[in-house]
Amino acid sequence: MSERKKLLKQIQECDFVLYETALFLDTHPSNRAALQNYRKHQLKRRDLVETFTKKFGMLEHDDFGGGISWSWVDSPWPWESEKEA
Amino acid sequence: MWKYDKKLQYPVKIKNPNPKLAQAIMSQLGGPDGELGASMRYLNQRYSCPFGEITATLTDIGTEELAHMEMISAIVLQLTKNLTIDEIKKSGFDQYFVDHTTGIYPVSAAGVPYTMAYIESKGDLLTDLHEDLAAEQKARTTYDNILRMADDPDVRDVIKFLRQRELVHYQRFGEALRIAQEKLNAKNYYLFNPEFDVKQREETLKNKPKKF
Numbered sequence: 001m002s003e004r005k006k007l008l009k010q011i012q013e014c015d016f017v018l019y020e021t022a023l024f025l026d027t028h029p030s031n032r033a034a035l036q037n038y039r040k041h042q043l044k045r046r047d048l049v050e051t052f053t054k055k056f057g058m059l060e061h062d063d064f065g066g067g068i069s070w071s072w073v074d075s076p077w078p079w080e081s082e083k084e085a
Numbered sequence: 086m087w088k089y090d091k092k093l094q095y096p097v098k099i100k101n102p103n104p105k106l107a108q109a110i111m112s113q114l115g116g117p118d119g120e121l122g123a124s125m126r127y128l129n130q131r132y133s134c135p136f137g138e139i140t141a142t143l144t145d146i147g148t149e150e151l152a153h154m155e156m157i158s159a160i161v162l163q164l165t166k167n168l169t170i171d172e173i174k175k176s177g178f179d180q181y182f183v184d185h186t187t188g189i190y191p192v193s194a195a196g197v198p199y200t201m202a203y204i205e206s207k208g209d210l211l212t213d214l215h216e217d218l219a220a221e222q223k224a225r226t227t228y229d230n231i232l233r234m235a236d237d238p239d240v241r242d243v244i245k246f247l248r249q250r251e252l253v254h255y256q257r258f259g260e261a262l263r264i265a266q267e268k269l270n271a272k273n274y275y276l277f278n279p280e281f282d283v284k285q286r287e288e289t290l291k292n293k294p295k296k297f
Contacts, residue, residue: 008092016094019149023253026141027260059091078093079159081100081166 007052011059014045087148094152095246099163099239104178106235107164108194111181113231113247114157115191115199118223124150126204126220130213133280136268139210139261143217146254153247158189160243209278211269214262221255 001009021038028034053063057071064070113119127147134140165178165187173182180196191199205216228248235241266274 081163
């Protein structure tokens with residue numbers, strides 16, 4: 001697995017935990033364990049995204065870190081299959 | 086508003102094309118119990134929803150369904166890559182191909198274009214939540230049927246993920262229904278419609294228990 005894929009997978013896993021925890025918090029808004037779990041993964045995600053975007057470009061517009069090219073337009077797009085990506 | 090995140094919720098990496106299977110899976114994009122309908126159902130129902138926990142649930146699940154639409158589209162796209170005209174004709178995919186080539190257009194497996202008539206936004210919290218619970222089960226059944234037809238492990242892996250999400254959503258909507266019933270008159274929660282009978286609703290909100 002390339003470094004890009006490995007890092008992206010870690011971000012996807014982290015985002016899944018964040019989303020799943022958020023959905024749980026919607027119906028359990030004062031669950032302390034869930035709130036702590038959200039915070040923990042939120043901080044972890046921040047580090048992962050910083051590493052990813054420095055090397056491989058943006059995942060969101062807000063990831064733009066300056067420079068002379070808008071990497072948003074670069075492949076791979078998420079639906080592109082293995083071979084092309 | 087929404088922001089686009091340039092990645093899938095769960096990776097889709099399919100090596101072998103299979104246009105016949107693509108046509109079946111297409112139903113989870115544009116069919117009666119597909120992800121497009123799911124997303125439209127929840128995102129439209131949420132505006133008149135009177136309780137924050139439930140508005141949040143509808144918003145977040147409705148948003149996740151958009152991500153599932155993208156995953157189904159990726160599956161269909163990858164299953165229809167590099168096909169010859171012969172393969173297209175033999176598989177039965179020619180009926181889709183003639184109108185859409187290998188572009189993504191939301192239709193059911195039988196070729197019926199997506200319609201908002203598949204879903205309901207009734208403006209009554211309890212009615213809508215019951216529709217949502219049923220919708221998650223219907224989507225689960227469709228994924229079960231796809232798993233009965235699909236042999237390719239690359240496809241099955243993604244479909245199993247999506248199927249599992251239906252169960253989680255069903256669980257959350259069940260909790261939403263319980264919250265709604267507790268916040269309304271617990272002895273007769275059909276007494277009035279909290280999305281329409283404003284005066285009654287205000288009284289209910291005033292008297293609501295502090296903790297749920």
